[in-house]
Amino acid sequence: MKIILATRNNHKTEEIKRILEDSKIEILTLKDFPDIPEIEETGKTLEENAVLKAKQVYTAAGIPALADDSGLEVEVLNGDPGVMSARFAGPGCSYKDNNLKLLGLLKGISREKRGATFRCVVALALNPDDIRVVEGKVKGFVTENEIGENGFGYDPVFFYPELNKTFAQLNSEEKNKVSHRGFAFRKAKELIKKISNIE
Numbered sequence: 708m709k710i711i712l713a714t715r716n717n718h719k720t721e722e723i724k725r726i727l728e729d730s731k732i733e734i735l736t737l738k739d740f741p742d743i744p745e746i747e748e749t750g751k752t753l754e755e756n757a758v759l760k761a762k763q764v765y766t767a768a769g770i771p772a773l774a775d776d777s778g779l780e781v782e783v784l785n786g787d788p789g790v791m792s793a794r795f796a797g798p799g800c801s802y803k804d805n806n807l808k809l810l811g812l813l814k815g816i817s818r819e820k821r822g823a824t825f826r827c828v829v830a831l832a833l834n835p836d837d838i839r840v841v842e843g844k845v846k847g848f849v850t851e852n853e854i855g856e857n858g859f860g861y862d863p864v865f866f867y868p869e870l871n872k873t874f875a876q877l878n879s880e881e882k883n884k885v886s887h888r889g890f891a892f893r894k895a896k897e898l899i900k901k902i903s904n905i906e
């Protein structure tokens with residue numbers, strides 16, 4: 708079964724390919740369909756954005772599409788940056804800008820109040836009228852500084868207490884075992900296997 712990943716984020720693509728590599732799902736990416744235009748994320752929730760990305764890419768490519776919309780929800784910020792995670796520090800900002808903005812907002816806030824959840828919502832468009840949604844999440848804390856070099860986005864400021872490390876101190880295999888994306892795409896993989904009768 709061929710499926711197109713509806714993401715332009717290379718870090719996500721690498722993580723997702725690794726999670727799905729032990730299945731018979733053949734993964735294509737937007738690089739295989741260079742004419743598909745950029746999709747505007749106009750939804751108010753991760754779920755709305757995941758669904759709209761999967762639908763539009765299905766329509767443009769004509770094969771089942773898997774989209775990931777994800778973000779970091781910080782308790783003391785009432786769930787921000789959430790759906791705005793990619794653009795938290797403004798249009799065109801870097802991962803570093805976002806991390807510095809977050810650390811600045813949490814300056815002086817004690818460890819117990821720095822709780823945060825990474826959420827990943829995955830939409831699978833089997834056709835434009837049949838969209839399945841699954842989700843994965845993981846809880847941790849926002850650090851006081853950036854720590855670690857691996858991963859992307861908020862990984863250097865997301866401390867995962869069970870391993871006593873930030874996500875940026877894990878390699879991609881270690882991260883996938885415990886991450887929001889790992890949980891969500893393993894659920895998506897099971898769903899695809901069930902629907903298509905493949906291993």
Ligand code: ITT
Nearest residue numbers: 714715716775776777778779792793859860861862
């Ligand atoms: P696509 O829409 O093309 O998939 P994107 O980077 O714009 O790529 P999102 O809209 O889902 O993706 O925004 C998610 C942002 O949340 C992303 O840019 C990161 O800043 C952050 N993020 C998501 N998953 C993450 C992870 O596993 N580790 C660290 N940061 C993550």
